[in-house]
Amino acid sequence: MALLTLTPLQRAGLEDLLVHTPSARELCRVQALLWLADGADVDGVAESLGISRQTVYNWVGRFQERSGLDPMAGLRDAPRSGRPRAAGGRIDGLVAAVIGGDPRKHGYNATTWTAPLLGRYLSDRHGIEVCDRTVGRAIDRLRIRWKRPRHELSLRPKTWRQSKGG
Secondary structure: OOOOOOHHHHHHHHHHHHHHHOOOOHHHHHHHHHHHHHOOOHHHHHHHHOOOOHHHHHHHHHHHHOOOOOOHHOOOOOOOOOOOOOOOOHHHHHHHHHHOOHHHOOOOOOOOOOOOHHHHHHHHOOOOOOOOOHHHHHHHHHHOOOOOOOOOOOHHHOOHHHHOOO
């Protein structure tokens, strides 16, 4: 006996999703449910998809709990809040206070601020550990435009051939 029994309407909805879903996660879930409805065992489905048996049981349980909804809603992930901000937005003011000044005044051996140097400053002076990307995002939020110093080779003078004897 199959672990999952689908109504004709549910099967049609899942088969339609199998062709039209843009999400790889949802595609795996649809395929697993269809295989289970066709009589495949949980071990085989889990091995075929490279997931644990418990994940297959979780998908079936979630699909059955949401049976009153359309098939797509029964397969989607629940909304998640995501990871909290690393510095909680505290670094914007600290970066704005020092970025216009000279890093040498703060004891650093550099003439311009860079994202890694600002991260080090935040760690040394304020005890805030952030990565360079977080500092870069803070600079973007402050709408500060800056660029790295670049070394440019000077252009050849127009008379360079004469100096080479040509």
